[in-house]
Amino acid sequence: MVRTRIPPSPTGQDIHIGNLYTALINFAVAKKNHGKFIIRIEDTDRTRFQEGAEEKILSSVKAFGLHYDEGPDIGGPFAPYRQSERLPLYKKHAEELIEKGAAYYCFCTKERLDELRQQQIKEKKTPRYDKHCLILENGERTRLDSRRRVDARRGIENGEPYVVRLNVPANKTITFTDVIRGEIAINSNDLDDQVLLKSDGFPTYHLGVVVDDHAMEITTVIRAEEWISSTPKHVLLYQAFGWELPAFAHLPIIRNPDKSKLSKRKNPVWASWYLEQGFLPETVLNYLALLGWSHPKEEEIFSLETFIDLFELSDVKPVGPVFDLVKLTWMNQQYLQNKTDAQLKKLIIEFSPRATKLSEETLTALMPLLKSRMQTLQDFEAQTWLFFTNKLPDGTDKELAAELLEKFTGITDWNHAMIFAELKSIMLARKVKMSVFYQLFTGEKHGLPLPEVLEILGKDKTLELLKLAIV
């Protein structure tokens, strides 16, 4: 049984679009293999914790249609799915590591650590913990004198703050296979003695993720590329526990146009932002699917089901793609265009409650006009401005308005053909272009087809607007 997961941290205002991408791939891999997709909240950083973030993340994931099988709000066979509720588990495992000599207690103060780091930076060395507190529980000692070892034991008994660090062995080659990149090897000398358990009793990501992925029987760890460099530490932990390694796949990081990691300074990063802007969830997912992967027949528009069907994790390209809002917009327009009138109407009403101020009939008549002219749902209000106003835009050409009033008054059969005929006659007589009428009615040089719009607006309302514009 394939089991995948995403471990979001409730530290932002929503799920990051990059994490949504990771979620999509995790979801696809799980579904493709008839497995389970899980959400586990990694709320171990109480200083960055944000109230309400978890709810927001969960609701966003749902809004995009990535239904999870197990999670903090719905439970599951491995509950709880929130790390803050699993603290004893991490402590127990940290102690197990200490017994095995794979980890050790550390009482170093922040001051000493800072000093050490400054010194190393000054010497142009990579900042790294110096194993100052390393004492092996089995009685072996390293370079510590026995007095300090006794102090350490006493410190724990006295309730002094401590952390548990990973005891990285010297000069060992650590290897793991990445589904996307193949074999990756690193020398243990380049690894730091990472803190595993913090002084507040919470685990760091490294301990938490390994313990939980194993406990929750995760088979495939799919996460962003930025985790590659810490994977060897995780491998060390799996080995120390004697656990089987899951499959690893590190997805490319989505980039800003300047190629740096996608950041909120340079790009909209919160998933719900895209929804608020009037992008459809399926558009966003479709667009994301095309980052690092392509349809076998080079198709651009396809459903989530198709994606799941065709997707192969090993086909993902390891190159970090730039997020292109322009292409996303084009894609959204395609999706909107492919909707039926009824579907589009429903989407518009959900997005712009204000639309319900218009009659059902008006709304229905507007759909064919709108369909090819909307890039996002947000365009509805701008395009239909005329239907919500009581007065024409400022700077009206009064003379033109008067002429229109006169001609329109004479129309008995109010329909777009008749309306256009009158517009046409004015255009010929005055030697003006269609754009002057758009200017008059909307303040813009162009918009929804005017004759059709006026027909839908109705003769009474049209004449009323013109009259008001003249006085």
Added chain:
RNA sequence: GGCCCCAUCGUCUAGUGGCCUAGGACGGCAGAUUCUCAUUCUGCAGACCGGGAUUCGACUUCCCGUGGGGUCACCA
């Protein structure tokens, strides 16, 4: 800087030694359709980072550069 990952049009990508005169999509430009705009359609411009090696033959394999990215926290 150390370590790790990566490298095809501006962007997303196809390409797994000969099918490549390097294909598609977005965007750009030009044109057709059209009562504005949009849609739709047609066409044009536009890329294999550099150097070696392997091979009869490299976009495709290997090495070295160069460039970009990631990571070096009691954050994830």
